[in-house]
Amino acid sequence: MSSTLLEVTRAAHEDVERLERLIARELQREAENNRDRLFQNHRVRHMIDLVISTTDKLVYIYEDEDNARKDEIAALGGQGANGLFSAFYERLKEIRDYHRRHPAARVVDATEDYEELLKEEPHIEFSGEEAFGRYLDMHELYNEYINSKFGALMEYTAYLDSFSQTSNIPFNLKLTRQYREYLEHILEYLISFLERTQPLQDLERIFSKLENEFDEQWADGKVPGWENNDLENGHASQESVIDLDYYNTVEELMEVGPEKLKEALVALGLKVGGTIQQRAERLFLTKHTPLDQIDRKHFVKGSRTLVQNGAPVQSGSKKAIALMEAKMQRLCEVLKETIIQTKENVEKKQALTYEEMEAEREEEEIQADTESDDEEQQIYNPLKLPMGWDGKPIPYWLYKLHGLGQEFKCEICGNHSYWGRRAYERHFKEWRHQHGMRCLGIPNTKNFNEITSIQEAKELWERIQERQGLNKWRPDLEEEYEDREGNIYNKKTYADLQRQGLI
Known part of the structure; x- marks a missing residue:
């Protein structure tokens, strides 16, 4: 017996109502810990997806593009009283014939299937560094950044602080393919992390609102970091324009200087490489030749230039790159607390020994199913004591014993602060101090222990070299x-x- 369209519609409405009740029931249950809350949110997300798919099917049925629903309603009505009863008995006959052919058929209760949704344990993949969604794992993105042309060498903790701040990257490097791919990788990871840790977050709504605001700001030239981007609006910035009417030869144009020539070439979408003469020759071509008639070999690969009202317009991917930056910054705002916790976790691990890290990992595994996040949030720490390896404030007597309230600064380490005498003495053998000594060209020997001033280190090294020159063994x-x-x-x-x- 085939299901009628009206029966499918009724069943779909029943499924939606049942799913809504299950969602309400699931959300009313208080989660025991972070893991349980995450599973709860994923179960709710799965049920919401089922509601959306079922509702889409109902919308398709009610639109009735093929008039199937209309025909079925007309067939049920029949014509007159005799037609109505004949249609009813025909249906009844079909039902009896079906059960006569399938006597062992049982009634399927859809409620049983939906109750299983509340018992399932979703499979969520996290890396070890992510600690089941507590921290970010951006090591691959960090390596991609420090090994790129637009990146800079820095520590992982410094990268966590600054990866969302793109204002320090030169404008010409933002237009490269490498930078675009880097932004795509960051967005892909942040979206994936947010979907795994906050499945109830409506990313589509967040991005839709962001894109509307972005379009308005872009039209007004008020996008942060892209305020002077006048090329997209149809005219080059005044700083980068060179009036070629004042120059009759390439030699005269060379007197402008390499940097000014480079800015003018970037504004036109032309290549900026080569000597100053080659740059001047490339720019001088535009004096008598329209941009659309210049050989494509002179243009940057991937850039397309148009001419509107005699002014060059670079219609490339600048708006798309600026939009990706805006999306990344919005996601960082949503994940602000997670980023802060990730940085704190990395700094804490740098101060732990291998045995302490293993003990912490084992304790987390044991307490993962029993410890509640609410208890962690209610930790009373009015003195702002440092957190121990167990995630709780260390005792105050231990804080005083190790002198953790005493700050030591090391100029060789870039004025980095070390709290407590123990951390201060240990840092002379750590990588940060060793790197600073290498930059000064001084060997990091015991003679330089307790030396934190660059000037004092240099003076001591000169005295050691002088003494070695007089008493050197021959x-x-x-x-x-x-x-x-x-x-x-x-x-x-x-x-x-x-x-x-x-x-």
């Missing part, structure tokens, strides 16, 4: 050799006598 003159007769010679004399065959 093996040719001071190394002693003895012949068979017991005579003592220095190395140089012994070698000379031996060559002459005298000894």
Whole structure:
């Protein structure tokens, strides 16, 4: 017996109502810990997706583009009283025939299937560094950043602070393919992390609102970091324009300087490489030749230039790149607390020994199903004591014993602060101080312990070099050799006598 369209519609409405009741029931249940809350949110997200798909099916049925629903309603009505009853008995006959052919058929209760949704444990993949959604794992993106042309060498913790701040990246490097791919990778990871940790977050609504605001700001030239981007609006910025009417030869144009020529070439979408003469020749081409008639080999790969009212317009991917930056910054606002916790976790791990990290990992595994996040949030810490390896404030007596309220600054480490005498003494052997000493060209020996000033380190190194120059051991003159007769010679004399065959 095939289901009628009206029966499908009724069942769909029933499914939607049942799912709504299950969602309400699930949300009323208080989660025991972070893991349970995450599973709860994913179960609710799955049920919401089922409601959306079922509702889409209902909308399609009610639109009735093929008039199937209208025809079925007309067939149920029949024509007159006789037609109505004949249609009813025909349906009843079909139902009886079906159960006669399938006597063992049982009634399927859809409620049982939906109750299983509340018991399932969703499979969510996290890396070890993410600690089941507590922290971000941006090591791959960090390596991509520091190994790129637009990036800079920095620590991982500094990268977590600054990866969302794109204002320090030069404008010409933002238009490269490498930077665009980097932004795509960041967006892909942040969206994936948000979907895994906050499945009830409506990303589509967030991005829709953001894009509307972005379009208005872009039209007004008020997008942060892109305020002077006048090329997209149809005219080059005044700073980058060179009036070629004042120059009659390439040699005269070369007097402008390489940087000014580079800015003018970037504004036109032309290549900026080569010597100053090659730059001037490339720019001088535009004096008598329209941009659309210049050989494509002179343009940057991937850039397309148009001409509107005699002014060059670069219609590339600038708006798309600016939009990706805006999306990344909005996602960072949503994940602000997670980013802060990630940085704190990385700094804490740098101060732990291997044994302490293993103990922390084992304790987290044991307490993952029993410890509630509410208890962690209610930790009373009015003195703002440092957190121990167990995630709780250390005792105050231990804080005083180690002098953690005492700050030591090291100029060689870039004025980095070390709290407590122990951390201060240990840092002389750590990578940050060693890197600072290498930059100064000074060996990091015991002679330089307790030296934190760059000037003092340089003065001490000069004194050591002077002392080594006066008291330097000279093996040719001071190394002693003895012949068979017991005579003592220095190395140089012994070698000379031996060559002459005298000894």
